[in-house]
Amino acid sequence: MHELSIVLSIVDLAEEQVRKNNAQRVENIELDIGSMAGVEWDALDFAWTAGVKNSVLENAQRQVNRITARARCLQCQHEFEITQPFEPCPACHDYLVEYIQGKELRVKSLTVS
């Protein structure tokens, strides 16, 4: 499962931070996840529970910031909220658009103790 490998890489990163800071565990973790990052929310929740077991993240408070995807049309420069891949520009109906945001998949902050 794709989401489990995401969780496991977050666990790796968290363990590295804990080690670096001579801490014991993670108190809080904040994630930025874009709506176009290809992450299924339910699958991520499920993978999280399984993936953090017996790790420094097991009892961490998790906050997920869901970032709405936005795109810019390369023809008319119109900016719009995009809800699915290959959605045309609502102004001129061109398909040549670039993402401004929404593909994020990162740890925004992490508090260790």
Ligand SMILES: [Zn+2]
């Ligand atoms: Zn356009």
